Amino acid sequence: MAEEVDIIDQVVGQEYKYGFTTNIEMDTAPMGLTEDTIRFISAKKNEPEWMLEYRLKAYKYWLTLPDPNWQNFHYPPINYQDIIFYAAPKEKIKLDSLDQVDPELLKTFEKLGISLTEQKRLTGVAVDAVFDSVSIATTFKDQLKEKGVIFCSMSEAIHEHPELVKKYLSSVVPHTDNFFAALNSAVFSDGSFVYIPKGVRCPMELSTYFRINAENTGQFERTLIIADEGAYVSYLEGCTAPMRDENQLHAAVVELVALDNAEIKYSTVQNWYPGDKEGKGGIYNFVTKRGICLGDHAKISWTQVETGSAITWKYPSCILKGDYSVGEFFSVAVTNNMQQADTGTKMIHIGKHTKSRIVSKGISAGKSHNTYRGLVKVNKKAEKARNYTQCDSMLIGDRSGAHTFPYIEINNKSAMVEHEASTSKIGEDQIFYCNQRGIGTEEAIGLIVNGFCREVLNQLPMEFAVEAQKLLAVSLEGSVG
Amino acid sequence: MNLQEKINQDFSQYKTQANSSDAFVQLREQAFTEFEKLGFPSTKHEEWKYTNLKPIAEQSFQATCEINPAVHAFVKQSIFSTIQANRLVFVNGSFVQELSTMLETNTEIIIGSLATERHKHKTIFEAHFGKYAQVEGQALNALNTALLSDGAFVVVPDGKTVSHPIVILNITDSSAINVLAQPRNLVVIGKSASVTIIEAYEAMGTNAAFTNGVTEVYAAENAHVEHYKIQQQAGESYQNNFTQIFQEANTNINHVTLTLDGTMVRNNLHFYMNGENCNSLLYGLYITDSKDFVDNHTRVDHAKPNCFSDEKYKGILKDQSTAVFNGKIMVHLDAQKTNAYQRNQNILLSDDATVNTKPQLEIFADDVKCTHGATIGQLDEEPMFYLRSRGIPEDVARKLLLNAFADDIAEKINIPELVTLLEQQIEHKL
Numbered sequence: 075m076a077e078e079v080d081i082i083d084q085v086v087g088q089e090y091k092y093g094f095t096t097n098i099e100m101d102t103a104p105m106g107l108t109e110d111t112i113r114f115i116s117a118k119k120n121e122p123e124w125m126l127e128y129r130l131k132a133y134k135y136w137l138t139l140p141d142p143n144w145q146n147f148h149y150p151p152i153n154y155q156d157i158i159f160y161a162a163p164k165e166k167i168k169l170d171s172l173d174q175v176d177p178e179l180l181k182t183f184e185k186l187g188i189s190l191t192e193q194k195r196l197t198g199v200a201v202d203a204v205f206d207s208v209s210i211a212t213t214f215k216d217q218l219k220e221k222g223v224i225f226c227s228m229s230e231a232i233h234e235h236p237e238l239v240k241k242y243l244s245s246v247v248p249h250t251d252n253f254f255a256a257l258n259s260a261v262f263s264d265g266s267f268v269y270i271p272k273g274v275r276c277p278m279e280l281s282t283y284f285r286i287n288a289e290n291t292g293q294f295e296r297t298l299i300i301a302d303e304g305a306y307v308s309y310l311e312g313c314t315a316p317m318r319d320e321n322q323l324h325a326a327v328v329e330l331v332a333l334d335n336a337e338i339k340y341s342t343v344q345n346w347y348p349g350d351k352e353g354k355g356g357i358y359n360f361v362t363k364r365g366i367c368l369g370d371h372a373k374i375s376w377t378q379v380e381t382g383s384a385i386t387w388k389y390p391s392c393i394l395k396g397d398y399s400v401g402e403f404f405s406v407a408v409t410n411n412m413q414q415a416d417t418g419t420k421m422i423h424i425g426k427h428t429k430s431r432i433v434s435k436g437i438s439a440g441k442s443h444n445t446y447r448g449l450v451k452v453n454k455k456a457e458k459a460r461n462y463t464q465c466d467s468m469l470i471g472d473r474s475g476a477h478t479f480p481y482i483e484i485n486n487k488s489a490m491v492e493h494e495a496s497t498s499k500i501g502e503d504q505i506f507y508c509n510q511r512g513i514g515t516e517e518a519i520g521l522i523v524n525g526f527c528r529e530v531l532n533q534l535p536m537e538f539a540v541e542a543q544k545l546l547a548v549s550l551e552g553s554v555g
Numbered sequence: 556m557n558l559q560e561k562i563n564q565d566f567s568q569y570k571t572q573a574n575s576s577d578a579f580v581q582l583r584e585q586a587f588t589e590f591e592k593l594g595f596p597s598t599k600h601e602e603w604k605y606t607n608l609k610p611i612a613e614q615s616f617q618a619t620c621e622i623n624p625a626v627h628a629f630v631k632q633s634i635f636s637t638i639q640a641n642r643l644v645f646v647n648g649s650f651v652q653e654l655s656t657m658l659e660t661n662t663e664i665i666i667g668s669l670a671t672e673r674h675k676h677k678t679i680f681e682a683h684f685g686k687y688a689q690v691e692g693q694a695l696n697a698l699n700t701a702l703l704s705d706g707a708f709v710v711v712p713d714g715k716t717v718s719h720p721i722v723i724l725n726i727t728d729s730s731a732i733n734v735l736a737q738p739r740n741l742v743v744i745g746k747s748a749s750v751t752i753i754e755a756y757e758a759m760g761t762n763a764a765f766t767n768g769v770t771e772v773y774a775a776e777n778a779h780v781e782h783y784k785i786q787q788q789a790g791e792s793y794q795n796n797f798t799q800i801f802q803e804a805n806t807n808i809n810h811v812t813l814t815l816d817g818t819m820v821r822n823n824l825h826f827y828m829n830g831e832n833c834n835s836l837l838y839g840l841y842i843t844d845s846k847d848f849v850d851n852h853t854r855v856d857h858a859k860p861n862c863f864s865d866e867k868y869k870g871i872l873k874d875q876s877t878a879v880f881n882g883k884i885m886v887h888l889d890a891q892k893t894n895a896y897q898r899n900q901n902i903l904l905s906d907d908a909t910v911n912t913k914p915q916l917e918i919f920a921d922d923v924k925c926t927h928g929a930t931i932g933q934l935d936e937e938p939m940f941y942l943r944s945r946g947i948p949e950d951v952a953r954k955l956l957l958n959a960f961a962d963d964i965a966e967k968i969n970i971p972e973l974v975t976l977l978e979q980q981i982e983h984k985l
Contacts (some may be wrong), residue, residue, distance in 0.1 A: 144601065224748065454906070469921035471891070478916040486932045487903035493929040499921045 093352075099352040102291070105161035108405070109133065112260055115160045119229045122236065132249035139253045146445045146477055147414035149358060149385055152323060153305030159261045161291040214278065223276055224269040224308075228296050231267035233326070238269055242300055246329040247365045253324040255362045258294045262327065265295035270305035270336075279535055284313035286346070286357065299329070299373050301336035303369065308339040308535060313346055313382075319355045321384060326361045334369030334396065339377070341388075341534050346382040351440075353412025356384025363390035367399030367425075375402040376419065377533040381541040384413060389447065391420035394428035401430040404530040408546060409442030409474075418448035418480075423459040423489070432463040435527045439470035445477040452489040459486065463493040468526055470500060471518075520546070556615050558735070558765075559595065561825070565702055567918070570579075576683060579673070580614040586690050586792040593694035605879045605911045606821055611793050616735035616765045618704060620649050623728050625759070628801030630654050631767050633724065635755050635785075638972045640722040649728055650738035653692060658719045665710040666721055669739060674710040679710055687771045687799040687827070695795050699769040699900035703739035706768075709752070709933065713745035720751040720781075720970060725768070727792065729760030732899050740770040742780075749779035753970070756817075758788035766794040766890045774806040781969060782808065784822070785976070787815040797823040804830025805858075811967050814849050815842040817981045821850040831861045833926035839868040842984050843876035843908075848907065850879035855897075857890040860920075869964055871985070872908035880912040884927065888919045902934060902960060957985050 082413050103114050112133055116126040121208075141151060145147050145284050154363035200246035218225050224235060266282045286293050301307055324346065329337050340363075349356025359382075361362050376390040386409075392401030403419040420432035430450065438444035444467065452459045467476035508518030524531070524543055556564070566587050573580045595612040596603040626646050630636060643666065644654035645828045650668035659666055665676060672679040690697045707723045727736050744750055752772075758764055766788070780800075788794060794817055800808055814820050822926055825833045841849045855864045880899045901910045914927040934956050942952035961981055968974050 102586070212560045231948045467916075467918070469918065469923070472891070473920060476916070476918045478914075480912075480914060480929070482910070482929055482931065484901075484903065484912075487906050487908060487933055489903070489931060490933075491929070491931040493912075493927075495914070495916060495919050495927050497916060497923060497925040501922070502935045 136256035309438035415489030727764035729762035
């Protein structure tokens, strides 16, 4: 046992790789949240009147809400008057090409391994980079345009495609949905907008990279993805933040809409700054993500690898409205040191013959707590609905916690619903087996954890899968004895 | 007058007669303050999310001591009279001596009514009463503690075995009015002692009845307890039940809950393992029809290492009935080498039936093996086809399969009379 503790002490947590800050001139809103802040944001973005009205409506509703308190973790109450709700790199002129982007910014993204220069075609991923609250650059725009795919920042979409935005924005996550969705609706600054026209298979992976940089800011982005009939899109999301002592709030909203026969695959690799070993600092990742299969035979698939954030609190969900629609949720959530996660999904079966599958893997190490919370609801009319849920937890170290709170509500007799969960620790015999064959303990753990998560990692697009595997190994480094 | 007002009135009446220097009376006063603070839980309360107490809280119920002579005949024909047992009969929460029978000859073993025996065995009573069933935050426990009527008091000294099962038969008789019964049982099992307890709930009469019962079981080292709870209250019967089982080291508890009838039944079954090497087995079967509602909330606290718990609840739902299952396994810090299993399986026989299930795990130790699972579905088509292809008619085949489904729980029952009862009920209901 003493030896185990030694090993833990020796190697606990590698330093967070992305903890640097970028010195760049920022344009910020005054601290705090009032009606004026919202008018300020709206004016900055040159928004049409209907957008401002929507924001104000959300803000008024948000004021009536108490802070939520049902979650399975603790955080000190957030003072919303201490947050800067809008921060953007100072815009000199309208950017026409990447050459005009502040080189400091480009350097930042290069450091993060995100190529904004389109020459690097090898990666074959179109990127929308969001720095603090604002979209910096979107690559491969022209190529996508040829196919009719719209991939741009939210503020651009509000100006250029108001009919789509008006129709779908807030249709999946209304501003009345929850505390943070209301807040986001009021103050969201930017985000990505994707529209795939009828019958188009998006030729490349779309990706957004989020970076929080400025101090005292909150990041509130809004993503809307619409796949028209028969369309297909695979979308990736990645994120990092600098190391700071105070907690920063990230309250995003993501809405997915899939029409008849459409398929959306949404993958997240979340690596916000998790705070230090004592739990100081780190990002509060309170995100509302929801997709709706509006049409028949539509499919929405969520894949997430959650390794960062001081607190992760999100439930990417699927509303299966169309008949024969399919919802999937694959998740790996890793918590180490003082991190906390309360995550899972909701599968709402409304249409007939709808299917859903949930695979959730939670790994908690150090003094962290990892919670799976999920809802499977089969409505009365949802005949022959099928759900399979599997949630496994792995505990590393005797001060960590794993919790499972599944909710299953069934109102139709033809439903087939299965839920399975297990909790285990990494077996000493497994490690011994590896050691015996010359594989070091650290490596062995990486191996075992990767095996434990394989079902989920397999769902990620190739480039991300490699990154995610590395990330898992890094987050857990030194956590095991 | 609704229930809340009635309760306030009852308690102020009780207070005028009670001697407030008595520790027992003080306990009840504290409990009442707690109940006043909490009130009846609403569906906004996470633990009561699916269970609406409004139909109870808005009706009027009355506690009564009057015994209707028809009860005698009712008890005689009850299946629980056929079991060779020590029998304690409570009507609307009051002990009825002349209907009870005692077979136990060992005078060291106490089997009697709480109201009378607690005076005779004051030290044991005060050492255990109210120590296990929590009152803080539990409104209905607080209500029971404040206004309990009577109940069974069982004490088995160290090393003793009760030769026959103890049947605690609770009958609500609502022939004249809506009745409120608040039975309170206290069972204290000494070291290496063993006992079988059958808690049964039946109902007669056409008005509504509300039973709010609390049972506390304390098992000292090496004790063995078989605990059965049979609920078959016909008519408009509401029941809330809280059972807290507190286990010391090396104890074995086998618990089975059978819910066969009742308009609204809510069971709270809590196990607390306070020593190493405990075994806790909890099984349940509910068969619901019409608009019945059954809610089983269980909680197993693994507070010490090396304990084992196995939980399995099964349900068959007909008509517009609703079932709720909420199982929580709590593995405390340092409760290493815990083995905990939990399963909830439901068969829906009707499109209007509803199941809400929440199998939960909360784990604070790393060297544990815990699994839980829940399934909801219809009868499997394949075995059905197998039977039908061999010339067995559909309804017979269905009955056969449902019996097999229920058999899983039936085989955990070690009392033949109860198995017969269960078989009859399945036959009758399905």
